[in-house]
Amino acid sequence: xxxxxxxxxxxxxxxxxxxxxxxxxxxxxxxxxxxxxxxxxxxxxxxxxxxxxxxxxxxxxxxxxxxxxxxxxxxxxxxxxxxxxxxxxxxxxxxxxxxxxxxxxxxxxxxxxxxxxxxxxxxxxxxxxxxxxxxxxxxxxxxxxxxxxxxxxxxxxxxxxxxxxxxxxxxxxxxxxxxxxxxxxxxxxxxxxxxxxxxxxxxxxxxxxxxxxxxxxxxxxxxxxxxxxxxxxxxxxxxxxxxxxxxxxxxxxxxxxxxxxxxxxxxxxxxxxxxxxxxxxxxxxxxxxxxxxxxxxxxxxxxxxxxxxxxxxxxxxxxxxxxxxxxxxxxxxxxxxxxxxxxxxxxxxxxxxxxxxxxxxxxxxxxxxxxxxxxxxxxxxxxxxxxxxxxxxxxxxxxxxxxx
Amino acid sequence: xxxxxxxxxxxxxxxxxxxxxxxxxxxxxxxxxxxxxxxxxxxxxxxxxxxxxxxxxxxxxxxxxxxxxxxxxxxxxxxxxxxxxxxxxxxxxxxxxxxxxxxxxxxxxxxxxxxxxxxxxxxxxxxxxxxxxxxxxxxxxxxxxxxxxxxxxxxxxxxxxxxxxxxxxxxxxxxxxxxxxxxxxxxxxxxxxxxxxxxxxxxxxxxxxxxxxxxxxxxxxxxxxxxxxxxxxxxxxxxxxxxxxxxxxxxxxxxxxxxxxxxxxxxxxxxxxxxxxxxxxxxxxxxxxxxxxxxxxxxxxxxxxxxxxxxxxxxxxxxxxxxxxxxxxxxxxxxxxxxxxxxxxxxxxxxxxxxxxxxxxxxxxxxxxxxxxxxxxxxxxxxxxxxxxxxxxxxxxxxxxxxx
Numbered sequence: 001x002x003x004x005x006x007x008x009x010x011x012x013x014x015x016x017x018x019x020x021x022x023x024x025x026x027x028x029x030x031x032x033x034x035x036x037x038x039x040x041x042x043x044x045x046x047x048x049x050x051x052x053x054x055x056x057x058x059x060x061x062x063x064x065x066x067x068x069x070x071x072x073x074x075x076x077x078x079x080x081x082x083x084x085x086x087x088x089x090x091x092x093x094x095x096x097x098x099x100x101x102x103x104x105x106x107x108x109x110x111x112x113x114x115x116x117x118x119x120x121x122x123x124x125x126x127x128x129x130x131x132x133x134x135x136x137x138x139x140x141x142x143x144x145x146x147x148x149x150x151x152x153x154x155x156x157x158x159x160x161x162x163x164x165x166x167x168x169x170x171x172x173x174x175x176x177x178x179x180x181x182x183x184x185x186x187x188x189x190x191x192x193x194x195x196x197x198x199x200x201x202x203x204x205x206x207x208x209x210x211x212x213x214x215x216x217x218x219x220x221x222x223x224x225x226x227x228x229x230x231x232x233x234x235x236x237x238x239x240x241x242x243x244x245x246x247x248x249x250x251x252x253x254x255x256x257x258x259x260x261x262x263x264x265x266x267x268x269x270x271x272x273x274x275x276x277x278x279x280x281x282x283x284x285x286x287x288x289x290x291x292x293x294x295x296x297x298x299x300x301x302x303x304x305x306x307x308x309x310x311x312x313x314x315x316x317x318x319x320x321x322x323x324x325x326x327x328x329x330x331x332x333x334x335x336x337x338x339x340x341x342x343x344x345x346x347x348x349x350x351x352x353x354x355x356x357x358x359x360x361x362x363x364x365x366x367x368x369x370x371x372x373x374x375x376x377x378x379x380x381x382x383x384x385x386x387x388x389x390x391x392x393x394x395x396x397x398x399x400x401x402x403x404x
Numbered sequence: 405x406x407x408x409x410x411x412x413x414x415x416x417x418x419x420x421x422x423x424x425x426x427x428x429x430x431x432x433x434x435x436x437x438x439x440x441x442x443x444x445x446x447x448x449x450x451x452x453x454x455x456x457x458x459x460x461x462x463x464x465x466x467x468x469x470x471x472x473x474x475x476x477x478x479x480x481x482x483x484x485x486x487x488x489x490x491x492x493x494x495x496x497x498x499x500x501x502x503x504x505x506x507x508x509x510x511x512x513x514x515x516x517x518x519x520x521x522x523x524x525x526x527x528x529x530x531x532x533x534x535x536x537x538x539x540x541x542x543x544x545x546x547x548x549x550x551x552x553x554x555x556x557x558x559x560x561x562x563x564x565x566x567x568x569x570x571x572x573x574x575x576x577x578x579x580x581x582x583x584x585x586x587x588x589x590x591x592x593x594x595x596x597x598x599x600x601x602x603x604x605x606x607x608x609x610x611x612x613x614x615x616x617x618x619x620x621x622x623x624x625x626x627x628x629x630x631x632x633x634x635x636x637x638x639x640x641x642x643x644x645x646x647x648x649x650x651x652x653x654x655x656x657x658x659x660x661x662x663x664x665x666x667x668x669x670x671x672x673x674x675x676x677x678x679x680x681x682x683x684x685x686x687x688x689x690x691x692x693x694x695x696x697x698x699x700x701x702x703x704x705x706x707x708x709x710x711x712x713x714x715x716x717x718x719x720x721x722x723x724x725x726x727x728x729x730x731x732x733x734x735x736x737x738x739x740x741x742x743x744x745x746x747x748x749x750x751x752x753x754x755x756x757x758x759x760x761x762x763x764x765x766x767x768x769x770x771x772x773x774x775x776x777x778x779x780x781x782x783x784x785x786x787x788x789x790x791x792x793x794x795x796x797x798x799x800x801x802x803x804x805x806x807x808x
Contacts, residue, residue, distance in 0.1 A: 295570050
């Protein structure tokens with residue numbers, strides 16, 4: 001494949017993560033090694049930065065700032081959720097031409113891969129030489145054709161640690177607050193919610209019940225399961241994905257108020273935990289409480305997964321290497337080479353294929369009762385969170401004989 | 405004062421914290437140094453452990469487990485919220501007598517100090533020699549007669565870091581989710597919510613508006629302030645205490661459903677953020693989103709304040725030293741000896757005084773508009789969170805000239 005010479009533009013899209021800037025730094029630092037790449041531009045707020053010509057010169061930044069950006073969460077260039085119209089795609093090509101952009105890198109999820117795919121296709125049709133490379137990023141871990149997505153390992157670590165913390169909390173104060181429901185991000189895919197199990201050492205550790213959007217919730221069964229756990233422990237911790245549905249396929253939500261819809265037609269999530277709390281307290285007469293960490297879960301550096309941070313850098317770095325070698329219109333994927341020792345490398349996949357697919361949690365990762373995860377899920381997800389959580393201990397409880 | 409010889413019992417009460425076990429370890433490890441203290445017992449689930457004679461022998465525990473307990477969050481002995489009846493107080497004294505308890509340590513907030521106070525008074529009236537020592541613990545930081553409370557520094561660090569994270573998140577994706585409201589724990593005192601400001605480096609950093617329960621919210625003023633910030637930045641982050649009230653003095657809550665009341669007559673909190681979201685989206689037509697980290701905020705070891713962890717240990721250790729020296733029926737307080745360098749030691753205060761007082765955020769810590777904090781609050785609270793947060797950077801944004 002022939003080599004392109006010209007300028008590079010990089011943009012970030014969709015929900016921020018703890019490590020999306022690590023991918024950005026991977027691109028910038030690698031691009032500096034290649035003479036084919038003349039200037040390194042950043043587009044502010046994703047594709048909108050190209051559309052409105054809001055570009056910045058990343059070579060002018062202090063190299064120390066770039067290095068520190070690796071451990072600064074969220075999207076340093078700003079993000080967007082923008083579905084381009086045909087006219088806007090034409091404008092994008094005009095901007096590329098005006099600034100001699102030959103390398104376009106888009107860090108994001110499947111909507112972003114769709115955008116990158118169409119940009120690549122249109123420039124090709126218009127005879128303008130350019131490579132559009134997708135760099136995967138989504139806490140949701142719902143991209144197909146990649147073992148997992150940068151951003152997932154860190155949110156998984158945060159959720160594993162925080163649900164374990166909330167479990168220790170409830171174990172202590174469960175005599176008062178008997179039912180704790182934790183609402184976890186995820187629209188159709190329950191990957192993050194499944195990760196709430198990764199801090200468990202034994203069956204009685206929190207969370208005791210896990211509900212994913214892949215399996216509709218049967219409320220009667222849920223109430224029976226809650227009662228059983230409550231009778232056993234005197235308290236219970238439930239992890240629920242914000243996107244869970246009832247048997248009728250409709251989202252379980254606390255309120256029926258008008259809900260916002262974004263430009264890709266996605267409905268705003270939330271309210272599942274509150275809904276479960278009200279159902280449980282009404283039917284079982286137990287005091288309930290919910291935590292909804294929301295966006296905090298996806299941008300924590302304190303609980304970043306080092307594996308995730310390094311892989312996010314790697315996909316950015318490799319994207320540049322592939323592009324310079326002549327690769328066009330592909331997404332860089334993560335490929336697990338070895339399951340025993342966890343070795344992960346990169347591969348390439350057609351942008352179009354990624355754009356239209358959504359990877360849900362497969363049945364082999366969900367238990368038979370649809371209220372927990374399997375060993376196979378642990379084997380898949382544990383290597384991604386970057387090592388064991390901090391060690392916690394419990395007292396042995398050497399009981400004294402009663403004297404009264 | 406004469407020295408007491410006999411057994412020690414320690415219990416933990418109220419909401420768990422990241423460092424309450426550090427105080428427990430301080431008591432256990434110090435008690436081992438004193439021959440006057442024969443056995444070291446733990447009461448399970450606070451005062452209920454004494455009432456129901458659920459006692460454990462802490463000397464039998466592996467010393468390594470005790471050491472590791474310092475960095476295990478939540479209450480290792482279990483907690484409770486139990487208001488004793490007169491008959492139950494008599495039973496408590498019977499249990500003390502049966503197990504030759506001469507040292508009673510209760511780690512908790514003002515309800516626990518009330519319990520410790522009455523226990524001390526009743527044993528004294530009944531001629532049974534015992535010292536009841538209160539060890540302060542509350543994330544709420546609302547105990548009087550102590551500079552601050554163990555547990556506060558860590559929740560303050562968690563909130564400061566997480567609100568900064570959520571701020572970076574909203575700064576990036578604010579083009580979509582324009583208003584972020586973060587609901588923070590606190591009933592009548594806004595100490596934790598005020599700490600949301602501690603990660604701010606400049607005025608435009610999140611949070612932009614902070615609402616404490618000490619000052620009723622005027623909705624018209626709030627809407628005007630939100631609009632002003634939105635016009636300035638294109639997004640806004642609001643920190644709101646779950647206990648905030650409206651001008652009529654009533655809690656601002658999302659739903660009017662029946663709410664649980666605990667045995668001390670406290671109403672369950674929550675719903676303020678959702679309420680503000682609905683008011684803002686209805687009036688300003690802006691897309692809103694709320695995070696409610698809930699109990700996760702109070703038990704995180706990943707963001708523990710080392711200052712807080714050490715002070716929690718110190719108040720436990722000192723409690724034993726004071727008790728062995730002959731001190732009776734007091735709470736150990738934290739005394740800030742030096743403001744410039746932050747030196748903190750311990751002092752003593754009457755249990756009864758602490759039990760009936762509640763320290764709210766003073767006016768000098770709240771700004772004139774009642775929607776933020778003052779420099780004086782920073783000076784007070786910054787030393788408590790255990791050093792600077794991790795360094796984040798922003799790009800300088802070297803804009804390119806537009807060509808089209």
